[in-house]
Amino acid sequence: MTPRLIARARGTVLWDTEGREILDFTSGQMCATIGHNHPRIREAIRRACDGVLHLYSGMTAPVVVELSRRLAAMLPPTLSKSLFLSTGGEANEAALRMAKMSTGRHEVVGFTGSWHGMTAGAVSSTYVAAHQGYGPHVPGSMAIPAPNAYRCPIRHCQGTCDATCLDVGFDMVDAQSCGALAAAIVEPVQSCGGVIVPPEGYFAKLKRKCEERGMLLIFDEAQTALGRLGANFAFEVFGVVPDILCLSKTLGGGLPLSATLTSDAIEEDCHAKGFVHVTSHVSDPLPAEVGLAVLDVLEEDDLNRRALAIGDRLKTGLLALQQKYELIGDIRGFGLLLGVEIVKDRHTREPDAERGRAITRRCMELGLSMNIVSVAGLASVWRIAPPLTVSVEEIDRGLGILDDAIASVIGN
Numbered sequence: 001m002t003p004r005l006i007a008r009a010r011g012t013v014l015w016d017t018e019g020r021e022i023l024d025f026t027s028g029q030m031c032a033t034i035g036h037n038h039p040r041i042r043e044a045i046r047r048a049c050d051g052v053l054h055l056y057s058g059m060t061a062p063v064v065v066e067l068s069r070r071l072a073a074m075l076p077p078t079l080s081k082s083l084f085l086s087t088g089g090e091a092n093e094a095a096l097r098m099a100k101m102s103t104g105r106h107e108v109v110g111f112t113g114s115w116h117g118m119t120a121g122a123v124s125s126t127y128v129a130a131h132q133g134y135g136p137h138v139p140g141s142m143a144i145p146a147p148n149a150y151r152c153p154i155r156h157c158q159g160t161c162d163a164t165c166l167d168v169g170f171d172m173v174d175a176q177s178c179g180a181l182a183a184a185i186v187e188p189v190q191s192c193g194g195v196i197v198p199p200e201g202y203f204a205k206l207k208r209k210c211e212e213r214g215m216l217l218i219f220d221e222a223q224t225a226l227g228r229l230g231a232n233f234a235f236e237v238f239g240v241v242p243d244i245l246c247l248s249k250t251l252g253g254g255l256p257l258s259a260t261l262t263s264d265a266i267e268e269d270c271h272a273k274g275f276v277h278v279t280s281h282v283s284d285p286l287p288a289e290v291g292l293a294v295l296d297v298l299e300e301d302d303l304n305r306r307a308l309a310i311g312d313r314l315k316t317g318l319l320a321l322q323q324k325y326e327l328i329g330d331i332r333g334f335g336l337l338l339g340v341e342i343v344k345d346r347h348t349r350e351p352d353a354e355r356g357r358a359i360t361r362r363c364m365e366l367g368l369s370m371n372i373v374s375v376a377g378l379a380s381v382w383r384i385a386p387p388l389t390v391s392v393e394e395i396d397r398g399l400g401i402l403d404d405a406i407a408s409v410i411g412n
């Protein structure tokens with residue numbers, strides 16, 4: 001927890017209560033993809049204040065219908081039905097409940113290193129943290145190894161994953177299953193688990209394994225949707241359409257808004273079976289107004305293209321730092337979702353959480369907010385994800401601060 005209190009935010013910049021500037025390379029909690037307090041978000045909030053903020057869950061507002069239509073127009077026809085909620089955990093929870101009701105089964109396959117939220121079902125499939133010490137998880141929750149090419153979970157690959165871990169994972173699932181496999185839930189690029197990008201063909205193989213077993217495939221695109229990977233949705237990049245798609249963080253641009261999207265067939269099936277997923281803020285107009293503003297900015301400012309171009313510049317700068325500093329073991333990711341793994345030794349690849357933390361602290365002292373996430377149980381990967389509206393000057397300034405922070409911690 002940073003000891004500084006933040007009083008103001010604009011774009012990529014935060015100011016603390018003493019007026020000191022901090023560059024935000026985490027987009028808040030990965031939500032502020034169009035930058036903090038974007039003028040269009042402020043306008044949207046004002047519009048909602050003049051119109052309607054909140055309604056009885058059995059009512060709806062034009063803006064909610066409009067958001068549903070806008071998303072449907074961006075998505076394939078099999079993802080045209082939407083349910084709007086507040087948080088990522090809620091969207092995943094609804095997706096899991098839909099999958100269970102639709103298939104009539106209850107077993108859920110997740111990935112080691114995943115983060116899907118803190119509600120009971122979502123946390124049962126969250127394996128990177130918050131999993132132990134809270135009593136039993138939802139029965140039928142199972143984990144398979146995430147395809148981490150830098151740290152092959154089955155000690156098989158080195159550097160490039162050939163997806164053997166997926167076969168091993170499903171062999172274990174099949175051995176454990178009681179015959180009630182409902183769904184697999186996955187982040188297209190695992191973010192909190194160390195920015196793990198699966199190899200080409202991985203999701204097609206996963207989809208086949210799901211189909212063979214009558215399971216639904218759920219993509220949790222909390223962080224990857226709406227520009228960060230240079231596309232509206234990560235599933236487009238990986239060439240596999242999920243049965244259920246969950247959006248959250250980036251859709252609200254900093255306000256709580258999430259969506260669970262699926263096909264007419266699954267929606268009709270669940271509806272016929274009496275599916276209920278009501279919350280106090282289901283389909284609220286205020287966040288929907290903001291969600292529409294986020295989609296407008298994404299399109300008008302061509303943020304997908306921008307994420308790729310600026311992401312390349314950032315990655316080039318990080319690769320230059322890797323040349324300079326032995327402790328940078330691996331750099332991965334694309335667009336504006338990059339991971340930098342800190343190691344004690346490039347040969348042994350032993351994670352260096354201690355120096356990672358010290359450099360992160362030093363960055364903050366120098367005015368750069370960096371987020372360190374876990375891999376192999378140790379917080380040793382910087383997840384670097386500035387807003388997609390970040391300027392070239394801010395990227396270069398951030399890289400300069402990181403360079404200075406590393407140098408000061410390792411004593412150069």
Ligand SMILES: Cc1ncc(COP(=O)(O)O)c(C=O)c1O
Nearest residue numbers: 087088089115116117187220222
């Ligand atoms: C991929 C992913 N899914 C779901 C969530 C949970 O979202 P929320 O905290 O809004 O419930 C997170 C949060 O970090 C996430 O990273």
